[in-house]
Amino acid sequence: MCQHFFANAMRNIVFGKRFFGQGMEDGGPGEEETEHVAALFTILGYAFAFCITDYLPL
Numbered sequence: 001m002c003q004h005f006f007a008n009a010m011r012n013i014v015f016g017k018r019f020f021g022q023g024m025e026d027g028g029p030g031e032e033e034t035e036h037v038a039a040l041f042t043i044l045g046y047a048f049a050f051c052i053t054d055y056l057p058l
Contacts, residue, residue, distance in 0.1 A: 004029055007037040 011017065022030050029037070 003037055003041060004033075007040055010040075 022032075024030055
């Protein structure tokens with residue numbers, strides 16, 4: 001729930017719209033929306049996991 005809230009806030013700031021795709025009938029996130037949020041947080045997990053000192057010891 002929190003991930004969708006923050007993803008919607010980021011999308012609203014960057015793209016100027018809050019939702020992608022059709023969504024569900026009750027107003028919740030659709031399948032495209034859920035996949036997009038999962039991919040976004042996966043990318044963030046990998047982006048901050050990289051450290052140059054893992055490969056170049058001092």
